[in-house]
Amino acid sequence: MAHTDSTHSVEDNHGSLKSYTIGFLCSIVLTIIPIAIILGGWLEGTSKAVALMMFGVLQFIVQLYFFMHLREEKKPRYNLISLVLGLVILVVIVAGSMWIMLYNMVAL
Amino acid sequence: MLEHIKSFASGFFVTGDPMIYGADVSILLTILAVLFTLTYFKKWRWLWKEWLTSVDHKKIGIMYILSAFLMLFRGGVDALLMRAQLAMPNSNLLQPDHYNEIFTTHGVIMILFMAMPFMFGLFNVIVPLQIGARDVAFPFLNSLSFWLFFAGAMLFNLSFVIGGSPDAGWLAYPPYSELMYNPGVGQDFYIWGIQISGIGSLMTGINFIATILKMRAPGIKLMKMPLFPWSVLSSCIAIIFSFPILTATLALLFLDRYAGAHFFTLDGGGNPMMYINLIWMWGHPEVYIIVLPAFGIFSEIVSTFSRKKLFGYHSMVYAMMIISILSFLVWAHHFFTMGSGADVNSFFALTTMLIAIPTGVKVFNWLFTMFRGRITVRTPMLWTIGFIPCFIVGGLTGVLLSVAPADFQFHNSYFLIAHFHQVIIGGVVFGYFAGLYYWWPKMFGFTLNEHIGKWAFWFWNIGFYVCFMPQYVLGLMGMTRRVVSYSWDKGWWPLNLVSTIGAGLMGIAFLFQAWQIFHGIKHYRKNRDTTGDPWNGRTLEWSIPSPAPHYNFAVVPQVSELDDWWEEKQRREHNPYVPPAKEIIEPIHMPKNSGIPILMAGFWFMAGFGFVFHWLWLTVPGLAGVAICMLAHSFNDDSDYYIPIEEIKETEAAIRKVTTS
The missing domain is CATH 1.20.5 (Single alpha-helices involved in coiled-coils or other helix-helix interfaces)
Structure with a gap:
């Protein structure tokens, strides 16, 4: 407010x-x-x-x-925490998608 | 000219189906009735000032829940139509294309326009009260979230009478949802309905994270916060990371359809499987988004009605946070059969099984909370007790489905249908009903009839098992999802008939609930909740009158422990002569109502409608209107006010008078 x-x-x-x-x-x-x-x-x-x-x-x-x-940023560092979490999830999404899609036996 | 209008209208409106004509008439009559009532009783001003422009979290919450109930009705009618079609072999009640539309709208409405708003409604009404706040962190944004949801839901529902419903399943898998196979406007309604309400969902996620992290009353450390806000926090974390994926995925699909791109097409280098991969990255966290708050609700109810502190508070918190993160690591289990090979499938099978561990921890915590508690079985507790066995069976069949090799057998069969309905009805719907019954007195200031509530519960619960247990067997017998009909020689008829009867029982249960609410409104005076604490509750929301005054707390509470209100009551009981701490009333800083959210949602609706029909003359002014609303709000400094002390004292005195008389 x-x-x-x-x-x-x-x-x-x-x-x-x-x-x-x-x-x-x-x-x-x-x-x-x-x-x-x-x-x-x-x-x-x-x-x-x-x-x-x-x-x-x-x-x-x-x-x-x-x-x-x-x-x-002052403590507690919510921005940093959420950034790290966001990066983890980003890596999971990108790496996971590449893994799933590139090793796709049907698509090959 | 007349011919021109005629040919336009025949393409624009959905024609040819008597059921839809019937619906057209009833929609028109309902609208006329609402308009007439509002005008006759001169309620337009009241509606606009008190509700439509309100930024009060409690009112927004009630509007969310009301919309969710309407959507539950529509989704439920869809479900009953499907079950009626499948009750007999070779049935001709619904044409195949109509059947496709119905299962699509059933799924979309139940998840996105019933479960999500129901959940947001409960967030809104309860979270600020439980953490001792006077509103959410961003009240304007909160109102905007609601109206964007509403605009999206209306846009989606409009496809029923204008242009034709989407029919590519609730997740609109390409290639069938692509322009080549689905040239009508239904899929575009789907995309824009979800996109517009998705913006609202994302903002609500941000809003509640900020509220919970920043607006707790003094003394509520994170580990002294009740479990419902914890569950909301874990759910909102999943929202803010998963909804952008949905938005991006649907935007790509829209580009395919609108601009001739080739992200998910069969030709031009597209890959429809990429869509399936992306949409489940949102879709799986989504199911945890809706079920985590239900876990929070059960935790509150179990502890209240067992008269005991919740067993394993810390493990409950960790379990919810772990589920919230782990939900991002399991998405491929929705398409084991895509053929990504053994490595991929075994990884995702393992992560899926892992989620069962924190969930199991929670179930044991609830059971141990009840163990040796003084349990009173009122309706909220009844739903909780009904939930536990139902969710365990649903969870176990989920573990069966997570076994990748076995999934090749179960995939897209009625076994799957039965599984996810069991966790979503048994977990989410039972949970939200439990929460609704539990917090109803706090929302409206009167209690509902327990007797009718119990009838509703038993019809729901028995109807559920009668409907979905046969579907597990049907799945194993080879019945696949989304089949419009089957022949006599399949041998599926008896079980399908039983299943349809179960669906009917749940339909009756819904009628009981509607009756219960009307009964409650009719006997409002007799059932008034004068104490503000009808269940002998434990958390802060029960320390204030029902319904809560618009500023919630006249004095911001000082909290020293978990279940602070319960401890306070214990202290007062042991030592009734200690006067309550002296309360110094100060002017309260509150946000002002604003008409911008509803206007802006209206402009979004225009823009969405324009996108659906490729009408730039509607899209451009719509988007311009959105931009103007944003500017108008940015330059508006007159967004807050102070409630003077006298007014607070008067309001408090008036409430006390009512509550003591």
Whole structure:
């Protein structure tokens, strides 16, 4: 509710111009490189897929670190806990799907 | 011009079936009756101000439960029609395409538009009261969740009279749900009905996690929280991680149908099995989402009616959290027969069997709570006692199904049908009924007739076994699900007839429940709950009057232990001369009602309807309306107010006067 916001805004006071600039530059670089890989045709096949996924993960980390202020959260660290749980479930979904679908005797 | 309208209407409205014409007429008459009543008694303003725009969690909860009952009626009629069709061999009561529509809408309505809103209704009414809060964390969002659910449910139900119902099963497996085989609008109604209500479900999940983690009254540490909020927390965790999967999957299916994509088609590099894989990643957690709160309800009821502390509180909490996470690791057991090989199947068979362990722990905890308790068998307890054997049998047949090699025999047979109805009716429906009877006095301020309630219980319970036990046998005899008819030489007739009789008994049970509610309303004054604590309860919701005033607690309670209200009553009994702690009433900060949620849901409905019929002229203004509603709410600073002390004192005095007279 709106009234409780006064206490919240004190905690909200995080991040500096420097950290935002670093974060912005990192995320831009991490966006340009994958685009360049695709447009320039630098990589092919599996190496391309792996590289793109790696840049995606790095981008994710940059966002969380510089813009979501993950490390500045106060205890209990609900955001961190839910992020870890979300990642676990994400891995289960992606890896599980690949496992199920790639070893599918009918689809082969 | 007239010809033009005629040809449009014949495609737009569902025509040709006398049953649907009958339904058209009854829908029209009901709408007219409602409009007339509201106008005649001049209740429009009251309806708008007190209910439709309300952000009060108790009112939203009641609206959820009311909608769930209406949907239970429709889903139940679907079920009875199916059972009537199968009562005799070679029956012609329903045409095959109509039968397909009915089993599809039965499944979708019962899970998504009956169980989910029933569950959300109970969340809404009870969770804030049990944790000593005055509302949920985000009251506006809560109202929006309800109205999005409502818009989605109405959109889905509209397919019955406009455009034609979906007919590809409750999970709409491709390739049959793809445009090539299903060119009508039914599947699009399915997709948008579920998508729109799914946004609401996701928001409710977020809302209740925030409420439970952030809004507990002072002293309620997590491990001193009653078990129902714990079960809600575990259920909501599963909601926020699984509903996005459903949304993404249905969005892909929609792209296939709307934009000619090839995610799940047979050609163009698509793979329909990927859909099955994805949809069960939501579908399996979903069944735990709906059953976990039922476990929480049973835990509250068992402890209250046994006059004992719940046995194994900590193990109960851990069991629910483990189930909530483990439910994400079992999805492939729904398609063992897809042929992913022995490694995949044995992994998922094992994880499935693992879930039986925490569930078993819970059953033993309930039994040990009853052991040497002073049990009083009132209706809520009756449902709980009915649930335990039913759920054990359902769980055991589930373990049988989890054996991957054996599943090749059981898969998609009536054995499966009997199994999941047993866990969902025996677990979820019995659980929600138990909760409804238990908290009814808190919601409405009067108790229901126990006698009629017992009749309803026995009809439900006996009807259930008569209906579904034969289906296990039918499954083993080779009857597959979704068959519209069978011949005499199959030998399935006697058991099917018995099963139909059982379904009829459950239908009668529903009538008993409706009668019980009407009876309760009629004799409202006589059965008033003046104590606020009709069952001699243990948790905070029983410490305030029934029905709770709109601010719930005049003074936020200070809690020191689990089952705090019970301990408080014990203290008062031992030492009646200690005056209750001095209560200082302060102005209460409350959220203001808002008309935006219902408007926004209306715009979503427009957009969804436009998507279904490919009418951009309706979709675009609909989505624009949604955006405008969001903006309007963002710039609205006038969202809260304070209840002055005098008003609180007056309200409290008025309630006390009623409760003591």
